Amino acid sequence: MNQSLTASTRNSHVSPSDGIPNLDAAGFETRVMQGLGPIAVEFMSYSCAYCAAMEPVLQQVAETLRSRERIFRVNVAVELGLAGRYEIEGTPTLIMFSDGQEVGRAEGPDPDVATILAVVAEPFGIE
Amino acid sequence: MMDSDIARVGSTQSTPILLFDDECAVCRRMAGWVRSVARNAIGERTIDVRPIGEDPEALRKLDPTLDIWKVYAKSHLLMPDGTVLIAGEAVAEVLRRSPGMAWCAWLFSVRVFGMRPFQGLLDLGYVILSDVRPIFGCKSCGAPALWARPFVWMVKTTKRLTGAKPRAPHRANFTPLVATSDPKPQSQPRPK
Numbered sequence: 001m002n003q004s005l006t007a008s009t010r011n012s013h014v015s016p017s018d019g020i021p022n023l024d025a026a027g028f029e030t031r032v033m034q035g036l037g038p039i040a041v042e043f044m045s046y047s048c049a050y051c052a053a054m055e056p057v058l059q060q061v062a063e064t065l066r067s068r069e070r071i072f073r074v075n076v077a078v079e080l081g082l083a084g085r086y087e088i089e090g091t092p093t094l095i096m097f098s099d100g101q102e103v104g105r106a107e108g109p110d111p112d113v114a115t116i117l118a119v120v121a122e123p124f125g126i127e
Numbered sequence: 128m129m130d131s132d133i134a135r136v137g138s139t140q141s142t143p144i145l146l147f148d149d150e151c152a153v154c155r156r157m158a159g160w161v162r163s164v165a166r167n168a169i170g171e172r173t174i175d176v177r178p179i180g181e182d183p184e185a186l187r188k189l190d191p192t193l194d195i196w197k198v199y200a201k202s203h204l205l206m207p208d209g210t211v212l213i214a215g216e217a218v219a220e221v222l223r224r225s226p227g228m229a230w231c232a233w234l235f236s237v238r239v240f241g242m243r244p245f246q247g248l249l250d251l252g253y254v255i256l257s258d259v260r261p262i263f264g265c266k267s268c269g270a271p272a273l274w275a276r277p278f279v280w281m282v283k284t285t286k287r288l289t290g291a292k293p294r295a296p297h298r299a300n301f302t303p304l305v306a307t308s309d310p311k312p313q314s315q316p317r318p319k
Contacts, residue, residue, distance in 0.1 A: 046196065046199055047148055047151070047179070047181070047199055047267045048267050049199075049269025049270075049302070050301060050302055052196045052200065053269065053300075054300075055196060078182075089303065089304060090298070090302050090303040090304050091301070091302050091304070092300075092301075108299060108300035110300060111300065
């Protein structure tokens with residue numbers, strides 16, 4: 001198996017060509033709830049075609065904002081508790097956090113770079 | 128989900144593995160059909176039909192080249208020799224390995240001037256079926272293709288005129304968490 005996979009941490013992992021770590025409930029607590037600075041979380045599911053359309057766009061946005069904001073992914077098909085806790089009604093849903101508090105949310109945004117960049121950066125005043 | 132089952136099979140599998148989208152009602156019906164026809168004379172399965180699941184690593188244990196996004200986008204058939212057949216090619220191989228359908232499967236290998244016209248038709252049919260899945264209530268399949276939208280409108284209008292129970296209104300770019308109107312079959316307790 002790919003070394004980057006075997007070296008992945010227990011509660012989050014990054015695919016070989018993936019700049020967005022997946023979080024489970026424990027990873028969410030440590031990296032989002034206790035995380036500092038601007039954080040965006042995409043609540044998604046691999047079976048969701050809209051999430052698939054969003055994927056390359058989000059990768060690009062994550063690369064663009066790398067030094068100013070962190071972006072994570074939570075799979076709602078696996079993390080049902082997190083989906084319930086944040087009242088996720090569907091996918092993709094982007095929630096922006098600051099110091100563990102939700103400061104913005106977007107459900108089903110258009111999957112283009114300008115829109116997603118605006119959605120994830122706007123709550124933090126990032127340009 | 129059956130991700131652990133997917134991982135357990137690995138490369139020792141002697142029958143092909145067909146991976147299908149378990150969130151899509153149309154795909155579930157097709158998978159059920161394959162399960163029923165892909166059996167040899169003594170009733171053994173000639174194709175192992177498995178849901179894709181939600182674990183990218185479990186898929187990569189089956190085949191390191193598998194990308195879960197791409198597997199959800201098109202049917203994948205993992206052959207025992209390590210090759211992966213996709214979309215119409217996977218359908219043709221499923222038919223070849225289904226004794227009841229073998230009568231038509233040979234057509235897809237027929238070559239005319241180096242081309243495989245029947246395979247081409249099958250590929251086209253696959254694309255059409257894939258594009259019209261939202262008409263049949265697959266909300267996780269995304270927006271219908273442009274060419275299919277008039278048909279979606281016709282279906283909705285017909286249902287409205289005939290008094291059929293309307294589905295929840297569609298929201299652009301958004302898959303509701305209760306993804307299908309067609310409930311997944313519940314597993315039955317085994318009789319004692």
